[in-house]
Amino acid sequence: MSIILKAENISKQYRLGTVGTGSLQHDLNRWWHQLRGKEDPYLKVGGVNDRSTKATEDYVWALRDINFEVKQGEVLGIIGKNGAGKSTLLKILSRVTAPTTGSIKTKGRIASLLEVGTGFHGELTGRENIFMNGAVLGMSRAEIKAKLDEIIAFSGCEKYIDTPVKRYSSGMTVRLGFAVAAHLEPEILVVDEVLAVGDAEFQKKAIGKMQDLSTGEGRTVLFVSHNMASIKNLCIKAILIRNGTLVKEGEVDNVIENYLENNQKVQDFISLSQLEDRKGNGEVKLSSVSVFGESRNKFPKSGNPINFEFIFENPRDYSSKDIVVEFRIDDNIGQRILWNSSKMSNLNSNIPLKSLRVSMEECILNRGNYFVTTHIRVNGNVTDWIQNAFSFNVEAGLFYQTGVEVPVNQSKILANFQYKFND
Structure with missing residues (x-):
């Protein structure tokens, strides 16, 4: 399979508490360095993206030197604690914001579902928003019309499809947003934790649709979730982001194990x-x-x-x-x-x-x-x-006197069975 998305040295820097650099002096300094073809002077400063520590610098690196690639038809899970930089990465991949350094190379259209209501205009009806989103993705009116009934049926919002979306509940908005993003034939679908807003029935349907997109249609899915069961069931590969840096990449079971080992501190009290x-x-x-x-x-x-x-x-x-x-x-x-x-x-x-x-x-x-x-x-x-x-x-122990260990992915419960050959 060919590589459909490649992230090279992606970094994103923010100034804490303000927009831009926060002062005319810093803006002029940046402009002057850019005019002379020199490196941005503020790339050399900035603290680590650790939300649990007190800020000691004006700048922070939300992401720092992220590198990975995704092949066509793969479902990549992106995991990490709140504030690790996952959503920032997805916004960069979706072209919502630009990286401070690095580049994203993609083949094909990207559809994103990053937060409730992303890409929707509140005054427009659900039907009008479907056409608007399709147009943003570069689809013709005829292409969107051919998918319209399928999108509406999947969303379960038939009764309210001609009502302005500002009157939708958050769950209804997510339903329609996911239906639009998944059915307008993007080569890459980017989904953040928003599915948690939907009910259990819709979450199951949405995960099934993502599996169909990857296995049946050969499309690529990037999926962020704190639900490790969803990540494990849906993804083959995963990356783990901690404090803005990529610390683990590989098979989903190994990445989840690394995340849990470092995230859960066992205490005797x-x-x-x-x-x-x-x-x-x-x-x-x-x-x-x-x-x-x-x-x-x-x-x-x-x-x-x-x-x-x-x-x-x-x-x-x-x-x-x-x-x-x-x-x-x-x-x-x-x-x-x-x-x-x-x-x-x-x-x-x-x-x-x-x-x-x-x-x-x-x-x-x-x-x-x-x-x-x-x-x-x-x-x-x-x-x-x-x-x-x-x-x-x-911890691992000698439950069986034979010394045999049962693989964790095979059984969480251990039991003694009696084996006896019949005469």
Whole structure:
């Protein structure tokens, strides 16, 4: 397959807090260097794109020396933390903004869906916006008309297609925007995290359409998402951007593993008191949790003991008779692995519940990162519910006495089966 997109030494610099360089002196200095054919003097300054640190310089490199290439028909996943530079890269690829240095070489038309409402005029109807977007992509009216019914049907916005899009919900806008971008036959489709706005049914349909575009029609897709399951299901290759630089490129499984290893810091004590993204009336809340192996200074291993120690805020001194503690373990791409509840035990004490240890003598989880969602009820009422409250790591262990390790991509759960030859 031929290379359809090539990024060479892409960098993007911004001045913090202002537009342009921020002063007439800097603008004149840049112009004077350009007039004499010299390098921009401000390319030599600028801090690293790390949003968690305090700014010490006026300039920041949102992207620095990004190089990669994409072949025709490939689906490339672009992953990284918020603020890493993913959206800036897509805006450069889509010609929304220009790079400070470097160049993008492409073959064919690029259609972009970068944020809700991108490329739409609010006063125009959905139908009029379809024709306008097609014209921007260089298509004739006859070509757009031939695709019109298919686009409208895919979007599911038939009832409102002749209504101005300013009256659409964000979900409807995304539906129509994706339908237009995917059906007007671009050689390269660029999709940012906007699909998260749509409902589950539409997300499934959109991912299916992107798969059809790449495998069936040989078109190229660049896909940014924080949903690792979507990246894994859709993409073959991926790149990882961290603090504005490309740190990993290659097979999607390897890139996702690198991202998760560096993004999730496993702790033996995790405070949950400051978490605000939780539901419930707050009468009993989780304040902290510890996850450890056979002792507090050991990490959990497959086949070895694993312990969860939950510490509660319980000012009304509810006892374990009144409280139900439940938790669910998901893998690193959001697939549900295990669920358990204190209802399955024989906890029936009148002592106020302040802490609870939940143990498994033989950890049946394969090595990897896992996320835990917690759910607490008191007399049937939800008091604390935290989605992905904390994460923990399981190390490889000798679950099987044969010493055989099960590949993580084959199974998250380990079990002993009995093999016996019939006589």
